[in-house]
Amino acid sequence: MKIEALKEDFIIELEPLYDVDETKNLFGLALEHVLEIHYNKIRLLGDLDLSYLQVQKLLTVLNDLKIGRPIQYILGEAHFYGSVFKVNESVLIPRPETEELVDWIINENLPDVRVQKGLLDIGTGSGCIPIALKKHLPNFAVSSIDISGKAIAVAVQNAKAIGVEIDFIEADILGYESEQKFDVIVSNPPYIRALEKVEMHANVLKHEPHLALFVADDDPLVFYNAIAAFAKTNLKAKGQLYFEINEYLGKETVELLKAKGFNDIVLRKDMHGKDRMIKAKV
Structure with missing residues (x-):
């Protein structure tokens, strides 16, 4: 079977879920993974004949896509800030908006x-966040906390594969205490309110870990409050706190940080013009 014929099958079968451009992108990712060649190089080779095994692998991907499973979980990997990360249903799929947060931190700290x-x-x-930061800021000793042991197991694999050393800690930040002082603290905590589920794609709701996504409607800044309190105690003088935030709660998050005594607070928009990142100093 030729590549173009199978691509058309993808477009037809996935029409209820994705538009044509999205489907072509998904097919390209699947083809790269199965052939182990970058899609641009595949295109230069023309309309190749696929082997029976290659076709079967791609049809398996298609069947998973038809039930709404994200392509990153199907392939077991996601691209983030120039590296490939292993992912499964125990961890969130890395987002481009989070790359912007990482880029901000790197650019602010490269002079030092x-x-x-x-x-x-x-x-x-x-x-994805601590590993990308350690890779590009090797002078930082990096630690990372998560409540999920399964998530940490994935992160440990990624750190080893990418070749960086991270101190991973299994702990709940809502009750975590430490005497260690840091120059930078960063977090992309759960921030989506239950009332916002109606805006989300079904494949996110069905497959990605809710523990890492959602907070109660009546206390949406619970993690920001706890992390800000921790940061106030555990950041060094002139230390920096960075957050990825809920686009609807930028003003409220800024006010929370002001109330905690933080200074030089900067609210930044993402590539889509949404309030998405905050930086503050002690």
Whole structure:
């Protein structure tokens, strides 16, 4: 079977779930994974004949896509800030908006690359944030906390594969205490209110871990409150706190940080023009 013919099958079968451009992108990712060749190189080779085994693997991907399973979980990997991360249903799929947060932190701290510093990530997940930061800011000693042992197991694998050293800690930040001081604390905690579920794609609701996504409607900033309190105690003088935030709660998150005594608070929009990131200093 030729590539183009199978691509058309993907487009027809996935029409109820995805538009044509999305389907072509999904097919390209699947083809890269199965052939182990970058899609741009595959295109240069023309309309190849696929082997029986390759076709069967791609049809298996198609069947999983038809039930709404995210392509990253099907392939077992996701691209984030220039690296490939192993992912499964125990961790969130890394998002481009989070890459923007990582990029912000890296650019703000590159001038001090020769100075040894400490960084704590709260909410490890796949390890995408702490691993990307350690890779690009090797002068930082990086620790990362997550309540989920399964998530930490995935992150440990990713750190080893990418070749960075992270101190992973299984703990609940809502009750975590430490005497260690850090120069930077960063977190992308759960922040989606239950009332916002109606805006979300069904495949996210069905497959991604709710523990890492949702908070109660009546206390949506519960993690920001706890992390800010922890940061107030555990950041060094002039230390930096970075958050990814709920786009609807930017003002409320800024007010929370002001009430905790943080200074130089910056609310930043993401590539879509949504309030998505905050930086503050002690």
